[in-house]
Amino acid sequence: MMVTEQRYLDSLFERYLNARRIFRNKEVLRHSYTPKELPHRLEQIETLAHILVPVLKGETPSNIFVYGKTGTGKTVTIKFVTDELKRVSEKYNVPVEVIYLNCEVVDTQYRVLANIVNHFRYESGFEVPLVGWPTDEVYSKLKEVLDAKERFIIIVLDEIDKLVKKNGDDILYNLTRINTELHRARVSIIGISNDLRFKEFLDARVLSSLSEEEVVFPPYDASQLRDILEQRASEAFNEGVLDPAVIPLCAALAAKEHGDARKALDLLRVSGEIAEREGSEKVLERHVRKAQEKIEQDTMEEVIKTLPLHSKLVLYAVVVLEEDNALPVHTGEVYVVYRELCDALDVEPLTQRRVSDLINELDMLGVINAKVVSKGRYGRTKEIRLNIPPFKVKNMFRKDYHLQALLAMDFHRQRRLF
Structure with a gap:
């Protein structure tokens, strides 16, 4: 390593080391921490x-x-x-x-x-x-x-x-x-x-x-979540680093998620981490907004990574149709592409009824949107849309050895040739 590079690294770590510390004890905001008092329980x-x-x-x-x-x-x-x-x-x-x-x-x-x-x-x-x-x-x-x-x-x-x-x-x-x-x-x-x-x-x-x-255990409301966060924040953060709007915003956002105290604590902790990384003197409202976006992205990534193979193939079928500008589509159209994907991987396909169940599960997870619409005298059908940009889904699939072959063959382009 060159001397100039070493000096840069030394100054880099010293700069982070000497920056104002946001946290006094970050562990207080972890789910595993058991506080001395439990408000509202x-x-x-x-x-x-x-x-x-x-x-x-x-x-x-x-x-x-x-x-x-x-x-x-x-x-x-x-x-x-x-x-x-x-x-x-x-x-x-x-x-x-x-x-x-x-x-x-x-x-x-x-x-x-x-x-x-x-x-x-x-x-x-x-x-x-x-x-x-x-x-x-x-x-x-x-x-x-x-x-x-x-x-x-x-x-x-x-x-x-x-x-x-x-x-x-x-x-x-x-x-x-x-x-x-x-x-x-x-x-x-x-x-x-x-x-x-x-x-x-x-x-x-x-x-x-x-x-x-x-x-x-009933869900917490926004006021109760605020009490919980204030109690933890007094131990977790150094004095004066939290903007007055931060805790009420974390509480309000988490209250929308069925009064989830874990979500509130995660928001507060990640907001502090983002502020510290930016070298900010205080944790501000904009850090909470960034934290919310990061947590939602991380959560969705974990959901998609842990899906069973056939759920991933159904999701990839929707991605293919999105990239073909075919959305919204119906269950039958997704099933056609799903079977093609199964053939490409030499995997035994599930029945259309079972694939319809997997579409419902993906809808409940928030990965896709499967809305039932009326077609008048032609009955009711599902219109399926993707809730995540296709490139993000594909980036998550690159780590799955089952799907790497599909990504390598650029499947949606091949479909257009037939």
Whole structure:
């Protein structure tokens, strides 16, 4: 490296290092942070404490199911209450273990059981591999590990609806009945779900063994979100760096998203990051607008990247039609191009009815717009439009090895030749 380049890099890092710091403690704005106080969740905290207090008397508490939309404070409240329960249980010499599992990550019955066993690996000196054992053997090991001593074990299953919808409810049936097979330990379940209709997916035998209490978390309004942000901002930012309009704007934007506190915190954090990157003295309203645009783009990119292959092919069919200036189109026209894409990749196509379902799913995700319109005496049909510029979709697809061949052959140009 040349001397002039080294001097430039030195001055570059020193310039960023010596710039006015926006954040005092950015971690306070992360979803994983558990604050000392939870504004506007006192009712839910007291309900949960009332359900769990039997532990301190040596009694097994009821199972709990917590419902509410994303960003309504479910997870942070459960962590807050269980942390406090553990603290008080130590004071009264009541052994309590809390095991937290996110079922979006730990997404099979085997993994749930293995992770619970491995929570006690330092105590038992034993660890279950995350694949490879028969599930019955893992369950047997689970009972042995849990029952090693007298204690209360609270298992928190966050996003439990995703686990049950993907794998069925056997895991809940086994965990809710495990106390009948234990002699020393006692287990209680706390399930957290974004789906208020979650119990509709459960078998009658599971429902009968749950004996659960329900706690519902309503969405926050703009005023409540403002209180939450002001509390976090006092710890997260250095004094005087936030323009007075920033917190009300973050709260108002997040209130439109069903009162999502996570969205509000993300907006505030990313606004600060953008201001810091620009070398601004303060976080301003324009930084919030930029943060909103960045978050929406990042969210949409994550949604598209994680789509199943056939959903990506349906989406790519809409992109092809957009680039052919054919939009809006109907389901049948999308299906024709989708089949051509399947042929090009040597993939077995789905039925038109199933593709119609995938179009509805893409519509719900906000990737496309599928509007039902009336054609008078010819009935009703769907008009399909793309909600994202085609080049952005294609840029996201460049990282998918399945679709790289389609991008390389410039599929829409080839279609025009036929």
